[in-house]
Amino acid sequence: MTNYKSLYQEVILDHNKKPRNYGTIESPSHHAVGHNPLCGDHISVDVVLGDERINNIAFQGESCAICKASASMMTTAIKGKTRAEAETLIQEFLAMATGKLSHDACPNIGRLAVFAGVSDLPTRVKCAILPWHTLSGAFNAVATTSTEAEQDPMHAPIGDA
Amino acid sequence: MSASQTTTKFQSTSAFDVERIRADFPILKLTVNDKPLVYLDNAASSQMPQQVIDRLVRYQTTQHANINRAVHYLSEIATSEFEEARRKLQRFINANDEREVIYTSGTTDSINLVMHGYGRKFIGAGDEIILTTLEHHSNIVPWQMLAEEKGAKIRVVPINDAGELLIDEYEKLFNERTKFVGVTHVSNALGSINPIKEMIAFAHARGVPVLVDGAQAAPHTKVDVQDLDCDFYAFSGHKLCGPTGIGILYGRAALLENMQPFKGGGDMILSVTFEKTTYNTIPHKFEAGTPPIAAAIGLGAAVDYLSEIGMDAIAAHEHALLKYATEQINTMPGVRVIGTAEHKAAVLSFAVDGVHPHDIGTLLNQEGVAVRTGHHCAQPVMQRLHVPATSRASFAFYNSMDEVDALIAGIRTVQKIFT
Numbered sequence: 001m002t003n004y005k006s007l008y009q010e011v012i013l014d015h016n017k018k019p020r021n022y023g024t025i026e027s028p029s030h031h032a033v034g035h036n037p038l039c040g041d042h043i044s045v046d047v048v049l050g051d052e053r054i055n056n057i058a059f060q061g062e063s064c065a066i067c068k069a070s071a072s073m074m075t076t077a078i079k080g081k082t083r084a085e086a087e088t089l090i091q092e093f094l095a096m097a098t099g100k101l102s103h104d105a106c107p108n109i110g111r112l113a114v115f116a117g118v119s120d121l122p123t124r125v126k127c128a129i130l131p132w133h134t135l136s137g138a139f140n141a142v143a144t145t146s147t148e149a150e151q152d153p154m155h156a157p158i159g160d161a
Numbered sequence: 162m163s164a165s166q167t168t169t170k171f172q173s174t175s176a177f178d179v180e181r182i183r184a185d186f187p188i189l190k191l192t193v194n195d196k197p198l199v200y201l202d203n204a205a206s207s208q209m210p211q212q213v214i215d216r217l218v219r220y221q222t223t224q225h226a227n228i229n230r231a232v233h234y235l236s237e238i239a240t241s242e243f244e245e246a247r248r249k250l251q252r253f254i255n256a257n258d259e260r261e262v263i264y265t266s267g268t269t270d271s272i273n274l275v276m277h278g279y280g281r282k283f284i285g286a287g288d289e290i291i292l293t294t295l296e297h298h299s300n301i302v303p304w305q306m307l308a309e310e311k312g313a314k315i316r317v318v319p320i321n322d323a324g325e326l327l328i329d330e331y332e333k334l335f336n337e338r339t340k341f342v343g344v345t346h347v348s349n350a351l352g353s354i355n356p357i358k359e360m361i362a363f364a365h366a367r368g369v370p371v372l373v374d375g376a377q378a379a380p381h382t383k384v385d386v387q388d389l390d391c392d393f394y395a396f397s398g399h400k401l402c403g404p405t406g407i408g409i410l411y412g413r414a415a416l417l418e419n420m421q422p423f424k425g426g427g428d429m430i431l432s433v434t435f436e437k438t439t440y441n442t443i444p445h446k447f448e449a450g451t452p453p454i455a456a457a458i459g460l461g462a463a464v465d466y467l468s469e470i471g472m473d474a475i476a477a478h479e480h481a482l483l484k485y486a487t488e489q490i491n492t493m494p495g496v497r498v499i500g501t502a503e504h505k506a507a508v509l510s511f512a513v514d515g516v517h518p519h520d521i522g523t524l525l526n527q528e529g530v531a532v533r534t535g536h537h538c539a540q541p542v543m544q545r546l547h548v549p550a551t552s553r554a555s556f557a558f559y560n561s562m563d564e565v566d567a568l569i570a571g572i573r574t575v576q577k578i579f580t
């Protein structure tokens with residue numbers, strides 16, 4: 001049986017305690033708020049998308065350690081990437097967290113592989129993917145997204161999460 | 162551990178043979194993550210003793226058929242066992258008449274039955290329904306649906322910071338438009354025991370009927386609906402060592418007779434033509450279709466089991482568990498009990514500084530300890546206490562003091578990981 005403690009590794013605990021890119025951005029080009037109605041957690045994501053790359057990204061919110069660390073590590077991974085690269089990473093992260101792909105099968109996942117363990121914890125998958133959902137919502141101009149809602153852009157892929 | 166805590170622990174274990182009781186519950190022998198299961202999510206659903214499991218097996222292997230329908234052997238025996246279980250439940254809550262005991266699918270279904278059967282007939286535009294901040298969503302949402310449909314209004318009894326209802330405020334909410342009161346006997350989120358007997362007397366003096374949500378009380382205290390003098394009392398089988406899919410609505414016969422049916426179908430009628438249908442008598446008027454027969458008989462066996470141990474002994478042991486756990490938590494820096502009402506039953510909600518309840522839940526699970534985390538389907542009380550979510554340990558009579566120790570050790574582990 002999986003040792004769930006492995007999910008609460010140094011990296012995750014560190015990002016939870018000292019989240020990177022925490023806050024809001026004055027005039028973002030893209031913005032969305034994500035909710036997990038099952039636990040009341042919510043986070044906002046602000047993005048400044050330049051002509052070629054994501055110049056800046058920030059997040060803020062109330063959430064558990066898994067969600068906060070996922071958001072923090074997402075921002076460091078995404079900053080400086082093109083939108084296409086970011087979209088690819090979103091897909092890889094969602095596939096890994098929901099157990100559809102192993103982390104070895106995700107070429108861009110890098111340090112985010114620490115979240116692979118959530119796929120064994122169905123009740124915690126949503127915590128890890130909420131920031132990614134919200135970022136996807138921001139890119140697609142969906143102002144509020146939710147892990148439960150109909151309009152959820154990721155609704156189908158996480159249906160069994 | 163201080164001397165006084167040791168005493169608390171010793172006294173209650175010696176008075177109550179918890180190990181003998183635990184032997185009745187096969188599921189308690191499980192290991193989770195290589196640790197012995199410590200099941201402290203009893204407020205969500207309790208576990209089933211072998212006696213109830215055996216009863217279900219016996220019913221299913223030797224007694225099953227549809228009830229009230231045929232003259233053959235099995236139908237007669239199933240019907241008589243189903244009705245015998247109703248009488249067991251009648252005695253369990255000391256109802257005056259077995260016709261006052263209606264089988265439903267659970268507390269939620271029981272409350273919806275009252276909303277449709279009583280509320281839609283007797284509550285109209287401008288009327289007021291009194292509920293409390295401590296209600297579970299199942300005793301809020303049906304009334305909101307009714308209020309919206311009828312143009313009625315919901316008034317809410319506030320609580321203090323300890324999680325106790327403000328009875329002065331409750332009394333001030335009454336006026337000539339007040340038509341109904343819905344109140345939980347025990348709060349599922351905080352464990353507060355509400356002074357429902359006094360609340361019922363106050364409402365009755367103004368001619369207002371009262372529904373009590375007993376989902377969290379029936380498993381933990383002796384319920385006497387005649388002594389309480391309540392009009393409706395709702396509870397669920399699965400929180401009472403019985404099966405899921407079965408619950409009870411107690412209703413005063415005179416009220417039930419004047420109510421309209423909730424669901425239409427077979428068994429709830431005396432005669433049907435396309436011109437006119439005559440409804441059956443109570444309780445059958447409210448039991449349309451084939452009921453969960455096995456579950457009802459299983460619930461009858463469950464209340465037999467509980468009665469044999471004795472609800473007073475159960476309440477005393479659970480009180481000792483709650484007291485010991487509360488004392489332990491109060492010695493831990495950075496851990497806070499949420500809900501400090503003077504009268505509490507079996508529920509311990511808590512918060513750990515700097516750690517989100519979901520992380521606590523996952524890490525305790527790793528130690529084999531099952532608790533509930535979240536808003537406990539009681540968002541208004543969470544908002545009132547300014548906590549988005551809590552962790553909740555909820556005890557049953559088969560929990561032991563050693564399991565409280567496992568919970569406390571688990572919380573220490575969580576704190577260590579997060580520092």
Ligand SMILES: Cc1ncc(COP(=O)(O)O)c(C=O)c1O
Binds near residue numbers: 300348374376
């Ligand atoms: C106080 C209270 N009321 C109602 C319910 C709903 O019970 P059920 O889901 O069995 O209908 C619960 C269960 O969580 C409860 O704790």
